[in-house]
Structure formats: C-alpha cells, structure tokens
Amino acid sequence: MSATSLVPDAEVAAAQARCREAGVASGDVLTQPVEAARASTQAFQAFLNAGGPQMERLEEVVLENATPPLRLRLYHPRGGTAPRPVYLHIHGGGFALGSLDSLDRWKREIADEADMVVVGLDYALAPEHPYPTAIHQVLAALRWLRENGAAHGIDGARLAVGGDSAGGNLALNALLRLRDAGEPLPALGVVIYGMLSARHDTPSHRDRGDGRFGLSTERLEWFWSRYLPDPASREDAGAAPLHAELRGLPRLLLQAAALDPLLDDTVNLGRRLAEAGVPHGMTVYAGVPHGFIGQTALLTKANAARRELVAALRETFPTSN
Known part of the structure; x- marks a missing residue:
C-alpha cells in the first residue's frame, strides 16, 4: 500500500493556495511555542469551518466528574424526532493541538446528513496532560452519553465513536x-488516519515523512515524546x-490518506483486524495528505470520505429518522 502514487491531487495545491491567501496554516510545534501553535491551528480551522449546514441547536455540557472537567458540544440537526443515535468524534492534533472547534463544519455536516447527534469534546492536551488523561476523559464522555444521553435527546444505546489522527488512537483505545x-x-x-504506533520505521514514514505533504516524522516524534514522556x-x-x-471489537x-506518513498505521491495523476476525472496511484516499477530511469546502475527496462515513452510520443505525 505504501507504493501508492505520491502525486497530490490538483485540488490539494489549489486548497493550499487558498489557505496562503487567507494567511492561515496549521500550527507547527517544531518552530512555534505550543501555545502559539495552538493559536495558529485554531485560526486555520476557523477558516476551514466557514459555511456548512445550520443546526437546530448546539448544546454544551461540562462533565465535572472528569479529571480535569471535560466540555462536550452536542450538535443537534434540524427536523426529525428524538431520541437520536449519537456519534462521538475525537479530534486530532497529536494529543497537543486542537479544540472543541476542530472540524466544526465537518461535524455539522455529519449531523445533518446522518440525522444524528454528533458530539465533540475538548479533551486535555499534552504536554500539560500526558497519557493517560485524554483516554480517561474519552471514556467518561462515552459513559455519560450511554447513561445520561436520554435527557439530551440521545439514545445512548445507539452509539458510535471515532476520531482522526490522535483522536483515532483515542477512539480505538476506548x-x-x-x-x-x-x-x-x-x-x-471509526479510525481516520490514526496515530496508532510510535514506531517510525515503516515504509510510509520513509517515503512521506519529510514534511513535503504537511505532517512529518519529526513532528510526530515531538507529539509522541510529549504524550508519552x-x-x-x-x-x-x-x-x-x-x-x-x-x-x-465492533465493526x-x-x-487513510495516501500522502501521509501514518498511512501504514492504518494499513497495518486493517491487516491485524482481519487476522483477529473483526469486521471492518478500509479506504485509502489517493492524492490527499493527512488532515484532508476537514477541507470539505475545498477538496472532493474530503466530501467523498464524509459520505462514506455517513453511509456507515446510517447502515449501523437504520432506524434513525
């Protein structure tokens, strides 16, 4: 799988040009202090989040029993009737970047198209909060949705969980x-270009890890060293x-993204799931880099990946409205 083409789609270059014109870029922990990298990432994501469907309501809840307290955002789509199934999505950012606003447009699109409540969470970040704080918070969120969702229009028995990059690690771990x-x-x-292993000797790191497509092996090493001191x-x-x-495990x-040093993490996970007899599907999206799913306003492949996820959610919860 690592021998796939290393040529980016034309849309990728156009999207990068749009971001440069807007003066935004994802934060770089190798050249910026972590707080500055977080601010740059937030501005970049705010640019990507513009547009998209409106929700019937956004609801924020704080789980005071989590350590530290954990803020959730519930995306309730328009129309339909409660209780709805729920999808908890855990954002990426190397365990060190990202916020409750990460993938905001994407989460609204998923909620609208799948007709279900989508939930994001503001989990505690490294290096201030290394492993295992974040996974304990994810578990607290899942248990809260299962046990208390009914008061918020959620059917906690119809629950899915997923994440991208570091969030994919946390989803699988949960x-x-x-x-x-x-x-x-x-x-x-759902595991989207998951950051699943701290080993950097794979072919995809060798062929895609130099940073020319964005994410680099060096940056991943920084993330892992702060998450796992x-x-x-x-x-x-x-x-x-x-x-x-x-x-x-469930289905x-x-x-995965073909231009991603983490590609082999997904490929190897698929192989190991097959060996373990776990039902699964895997799609490698050609010509796009790590982080592409959040660019639904710019990339055809981002919309294709979103439609694939919506179809999986609708198949899993066929009685949703």
Whole structure:
C-alpha cells in the first residue's frame, strides 16, 4: 500500500493556495511555542469551518466528574424526532493541538446528513496532560452519553465513536478498554488516519515523512515524546493501540490518506483486524495528505470520505429518522 502514487491531487495545491491567501496554516510545534501553535491551528480551522449546514441547536455540557472537567458540544440537526443515535468524534492534533472547534463544519455536516447527534469534546492536551488523561476523559464522555444521553435527546444505546489522527488512537483505545472492562461497546468505531504506533520505521514514514505533504516524522516524534514522556511506554498497547489484542471489537471503518506518513498505521491495523476476525472496511484516499477530511469546502475527496462515513452510520443505525 505504501507504493501508492505520491502525486497530490490538483485540488490539494489549489486548497493550499487558498489557505496562503487567507494567511492561515496549521500550527507547527517544531518552530512555534505550543501555545502559539495552538493559536495558529485554531485560526486555520476557523477558516476551514466557514459555511456548512445550520443546526437546530448546539448544546454544551461540562462533565465535572472528569479529571480535569471535560466540555462536550452536542450538535443537534434540524427536523426529525428524538431520541437520536449519537456519534462521538475525537479530534486530532497529536494529543497537543486542537479544540472543541476542530472540524466544526465537518461535524455539522455529519449531523445533518446522518440525522444524528454528533458530539465533540475538548479533551486535555499534552504536554500539560500526558497519557493517560485524554483516554480517561474519552471514556467518561462515552459513559455519560450511554447513561445520561436520554435527557439530551440521545439514545445512548445507539452509539458510535471515532476520531482522526490522535483522536483515532483515542477512539480505538476506548473501544479496547470498554471491551476489557466488559462494558457495552459502541456499535461502530471509526479510525481516520490514526496515530496508532510510535514506531517510525515503516515504509510510509520513509517515503512521506519529510514534511513535503504537511505532517512529518519529526513532528510526530515531538507529539509522541510529549504524550508519552517515558520512552518505555511507547510499546504499551494502552497508549499505542496498534499493538493491542483486537479480538472482540465492533465493526470498524478505517479511512487513510495516501500522502501521509501514518498511512501504514492504518494499513497495518486493517491487516491485524482481519487476522483477529473483526469486521471492518478500509479506504485509502489517493492524492490527499493527512488532515484532508476537514477541507470539505475545498477538496472532493474530503466530501467523498464524509459520505462514506455517513453511509456507515446510517447502515449501523437504520432506524434513525
């Protein structure tokens, strides 16, 4: 799979030009202090979030029993009737960047097209909050949705969870921990170009890790070193779920970008899921880099990936309105 074409789609260059004209770019932790990188990322995402469907309402909830307290945003689409199924999406950013506003337009599009409540969360970031703070917060959010969703128009028994990049790590990690605890599992898991292993010796790192497509191996090393300050924990399946026992998981949808140093993380996860007998589907989107799903205003492939996810959600919850 790592031998796929390394030629970007023409739309990618046009999208990059649009971002340069707007004066926005994703933050770079290698050249900026982390707070400055977070501010740059927020401005970049605000540009990508413009437009998209309106919601019937946005609702914010703070889970005071999480450590630290965790803010959720619930996207309630227009029309239909409650209770609706719910999809919790965990944003990426190397465990160090991103916020509740990450993928805001995309989350509104998913809620509108899948006719379900989509939930984002403002999990605690590294290096201030290294592993395992974020995964404990994700588990708190999933349990809250299952147990308290009814008061917010949510059917907690019809639950899916997913994430992109570092969020894909946290989504897969949450499924593994719920399985091991014997708790009810979400009906669907979604891993989008997941940051699943701290090993950087794969062919996709070799061929795509120099930064020419955006994300680099050097930047990923920075993220991992802040998330896992103890190098020995890099082989811990609780932190790097590609190394975990995968049997007993629910159906998974995997999406990857062909121009991504993390491509082999997804490819290897798909192989291991097949060996474990876990039902799954995997799509590698050609010609696009890491982070492409948030550019639905600019990239045809971003819209194709969104439609694939919506179809999986609708298939999983066929009785939704």
